Structures are given as C-alpha cells and as structure tokens.
Amino acid sequence: MPTVYFCTILSVIIVSLVSFIGILSFALNNEKLRRITLLLIGLSTGTLLGDAFLHLLPEAIADNGGDMQTWYWLLGGIIIFFILEKIIHWRHCHIQPSENHLHPLGAMNLIGDGLHNFIDGIIIASSFMASLPLGLATSIAVIAHEIPQEISDFGVLIHAGYSRAKALALNFITALAAIAGAVVALIIGLKIENFIDCAIPFTAGGFIYIATADLIPELKKEPHLASSLRQLISILIGILIMFWLKNFLN
Numbered sequence: 001m002p003t004v005y006f007c008t009i010l011s012v013i014i015v016s017l018v019s020f021i022g023i024l025s026f027a028l029n030n031e032k033l034r035r036i037t038l039l040l041i042g043l044s045t046g047t048l049l050g051d052a053f054l055h056l057l058p059e060a061i062a063d064n065g066g067d068m069q070t071w072y073w074l075l076g077g078i079i080i081f082f083i084l085e086k087i088i089h090w091r092h093c094h095i096q097p098s099e100n101h102l103h104p105l106g107a108m109n110l111i112g113d114g115l116h117n118f119i120d121g122i123i124i125a126s127s128f129m130a131s132l133p134l135g136l137a138t139s140i141a142v143i144a145h146e147i148p149q150e151i152s153d154f155g156v157l158i159h160a161g162y163s164r165a166k167a168l169a170l171n172f173i174t175a176l177a178a179i180a181g182a183v184v185a186l187i188i189g190l191k192i193e194n195f196i197d198c199a200i201p202f203t204a205g206g207f208i209y210i211a212t213a214d215l216i217p218e219l220k221k222e223p224h225l226a227s228s229l230r231q232l233i234s235i236l237i238g239i240l241i242m243f244w245l246k247n248f249l250n
Contacts, residue, residue, distance in 0.1 A: 004135075008128045008186060011139040012121050012178040018146045019175035022154025022168055033151070038222055040148040041215050042231040044141075046238020048211040051141035054242050056127075056204035059134055063197055070201045077205020082213070084115065113153050114174040120146070121181025123206070126199035129189045134200075137245045141207065144238060145215075150175075 024033060060070045120142050128135030150171060157167035189195045219231045 003132065004128045005186065007132060007135055008125045008182050009179065011124050011128070011135070011142075012182045015117070015120060015124070015139070015142055015146055015178050016172065016175040018143060019150050019153075019171040020168060021147050021150045022164075022171055024151065035227075037148050037151050038219065038227065039230060039234045040144075040151070041218055042234030043238045044145040044148055045211045045215040045219070046235040046240075047141040047144040047242055048207040048215070048238075049235075050239040050242025051137050052204040052207040052211075054239075054246050055134055055137045056200050056207070059130055060197070060201040060204065063130075063200070069197070073198050073201035074205040074208075077202040077207075078209045079205075080202075081206045081209040084119075085214075110157075110170055110174050113149075113171070114177040116149075117175050117177040118181035118184075119206070121178035121183075122185040122199070123181075123203045124178070125182040125185035126189065126196060126203060129186070130196050130200055133245070137242060138203070140241065140245070145210065 024036075057070075057074070060073075064070045124135065124139050124142060127138035154167050154171055157170065158164065162170065185199070189199075219228075222228065222231070
C-alpha cells in the first residue's frame, strides 16, 4: 500500500506541474501554438480512448466477471461528466474584459478547472489502487489530456483580463486540487467496499465522454486534409502508446 500512496502522490504532483505548460505562449506565436495544440488534442484523444478500452474496461470486466454493474457505472460516468460540464459552463458575460473588469468566464474557468483536477486526482488514485500498471497508464492518459487543456485554460484566463503571470499562478493553484482529489480517493477507497469496482468503469465512461464529446469536435473544426491526417496520426500514436503499455506492463 505505501507504494500505491507514493505513486499516486507523485503522479498528481506531475499532473499539477503540467499547469505551467501555458508558459509556451511566451515563446510561440498564436498560429504555431494552435497547430501544436491540435496535435496534442489528437494525442490526448488517442490516450484517453486507448486507456478506456485497452486498460480500464478490461480491468473492470475481469474484476466483476462481466457483471452488468460495470456497464451501469460506465454509462454513469458518461452522464455525470456531461452534467459536470453543463454546470461548469452555465454562465457567460458579454462585457469586454479589461484590467478593471475581469471576465466572469475567467472565474468560472478556474472553478471548473479546479473541479476537473480534483476528479483527475480521484481517477489516478482509483487506478493505482486497482493495480500499479493501470495507475501508470491512466496517469499518462491524464497528463496527455492536461497539456492541451492547460494551454486552453491559460488562454481563457488571458482573454478574461488576467496578466500572464497571474494566469500561470492561478492555473497552478487550481491544479493542486488533483492532490486533494487523490487523498480523498485513497481515504474513501480504504473505507468503502467495492469502491474500485465502481470507480474504474466510471473513469472509463468519463474518458470516453471527454474524448468523443469534447476533443474530437475540436479536431473536426480543422477540415483541411493535411491537418486532418496529422490529427489522425496523433490519435493513433496515443492509442499505440496505450497498446504498448498494456503489453509492456503486463
């Protein structure tokens, strides 16, 4: 169990440090940053789908013996992530952002990002409690998703009127919620029977929702053939990483 604690906390610390990826905006112009972000979104899509279908669901089915509970929690993950996304994006403001009027979208983004990172911490901890290989694969999937996510969050904060330094600092503070989520999951996991049996398919449902409802629609906004091929390759690379991990770690 000490190994599970160590790997979980180390992973969520790494996830938290990914929040500083927004510093790329200092070195890259908007067009280069957009192209890189699209490729990262493709990679994230592949790793999330690969982790869900190659790691999480097989683990859940093996543990539950194909019980219908697995599929109930999978559907629950999809529905709950849809509800959470709706709650996070419920409010908009039409006043132009400035130093004297910080866009409410920025505050909502911070709240949403904090909740998102808290859930990431729970997901990572739950996966490590199931097995170390599963925890590693899920951590990689989460990190791959966090990189384009944090670049996007940083851009939202800049648009909302925050300075770059303040946006980086606030992004990091909200990222620390992943540590809190991991600690909560580790405590709950020890006290609630069958916690892992529910958490793993729920996580798979969440990953499938994020990949198909959030990430793929973003990729579809870029219709050019060359860009589409690059996106497809990045998705396949993400899936291959998960495939390689499954064969290497087992």
